[in-house]
Amino acid sequence: MKMKHLLVSAVALVTLTSATKDGFTPLEQQQISISTPGLFARSDAFTVDFAAARPSDYSFPLPVGKARLTDDNTLEISTKRGDAVKAMFGGTVRLSRHHPKHGNVIVVRHDNGLETVYGHNAQNLVKVGQRVKAGQTIAIVGARGDHGFCSFAIMVNGGRINPATILSVESHRLLRQTIMCRKDGERVSLTVTHPDSEQKALAERKAVERKVESYTANPFAGGNRFTVNLATLNPGEWCYPLPGAKVISRYGRRGGRMHSGVDLKTTPHDKILAAFDGVVTMSQRYYAYGNYIKIRHANGIETCYSHNSKNLVKKGDVVKAGQVIALTGRTGRATTEHLHFECRINGRTFDPGKIFDHSNQAIKMEQLTFTKSGSSISIKSERNYMAKGK
Secondary structure, eight states: OOOEEOOOOSOOOOOOOOOOOSSOOHHHHHOSSOOOTTTTSSOSEEEEEGGGOOGGGOOOSSTTSEEEEOTTSOEEEEEOTTOEEEOSSSEEEEEEEEETTTEEEEEEEETTSOEEEEEEEEEEOOOTTOEEOTTOEEEEEEEETTEEEEEEEEEETTEEEOGGGTBOTTTOOBOOOEEEEEEETTEEEEEEEEOOHHHHHHHHHHHHHHHHHHHTSOTTTTSSEEEEEGGGOOTTSOOOSSTTOEEEEOSEEETTEEEOSEEEEOSTTOEEEOSSSEEEEEEEEOGGGOEEEEEEETTSEEEEEEEESEEOOOTTOEEOTTOEEEEOBOOTTOSSSBEEEEEEETTEEEOGGGTEETTTTEEOOEEEEEEEETTEEEEEEEEOTTOTTO
C-alpha cells in the first residue's frame, strides 16, 4: 500500500509519551501506513522531548552509512552489503514481512508515539510483537546490484514526516529539541517548540554566510556596467551615517589635494551609523584615517568611516542599516572630532553626495549607473520618477 504523506509545518521535539501496543491487528501487521490506535485519544496533540533522551535511547539505523534524503521523505542510507540495521528507538515490532514495493520491511512502533520503517533488507531478524532496544540489530542490509542500502522513514499516525525534523542527515545526530504533533483532520502537523541549539546556530551561520557572499560579490561580474536604484529603498534599508551632522568639508579638490570623502561633525563620541546593510571588511587603525571601518553592501557599494574614537564592530560582522558601528573621534590626522565618510565602488572613491542629500540628511531618489572603462569608473545619476510614493 502506498504510504500517505504527513503535513509538516516545522521541526520540533517531543516529551516521551507511551503509544506502544503489544498486540497488533492483522491490518497493522500487513500495512506499512496505518493510523496508530489511541495516539490522540486523550488530546489532539502530544509532544516529544528529544533533549531528555539519553545516548542509549537513540541509534542511527546505519551508523557508518551515508544518508541521502529523497523527495518522498525517505532516507536512502548507503553502506556495504551485509551491514547490520539498528532500531532507532526502543519499541515493539509492528510489521516484519516482505512487501512488493519495499522488499523485506520492518516497522517498529516506539514508546514516544513515532514509528520507524526499515526497507529493502536482505533479511529481517525480528518478529511482530518483539520488543527491541535502541541500537539493537533488527535486519541485514539488502542491495540493488552492488549498492548496499536501507530505505528508512519515520511516521506519525501512518504518515511519513521529514527525517530531518528528528535527526541531522549529515552527522546522524539526534536533534535535541522538542516537537509537537497535532491532529489536523486526517493529517498531523508537526512543529518545533524548542529548537535544537546546534541546529539553530548552524542555520544562523549559514544565513550569515549567504549574506556575506551576496555582499562581497563583484558588482562588475556581469559586464562593465551596473545600476543602483536608490529610489527603491524602503525606510530601514538606508540611514544617514551621522544624524544631525554639519558638513565641514565636502568631497573633491581641497587646495592641491583630493579630499576623498565628506567630513561630518556633531559632538565628540557621537554615534556613527551604518549607511546600509552589509558586512564589515575592515575594522582597525589605518594610517592617517585613525580608527577605520569599511563596510561592503549588497548593492556593490562600500562605505568607509574613519577618525573614530572607538570602533564597535569587527571584521566579518554583518550589520544592519542604522546600526551603531563606531563613535566619533579625532584619531589619525584629524584636528577635530568628526566623521570622515567615504563611498567607494570597486576600490575607487566617489562623491557621497551622489547618494545622500546632506542638507536634508536623506537618500536621493536617483538611479546611479556605474560604468567601468579600464581602471576608471564613471557615474551617471538620473532622477527616478518611479520612486515609491511618487
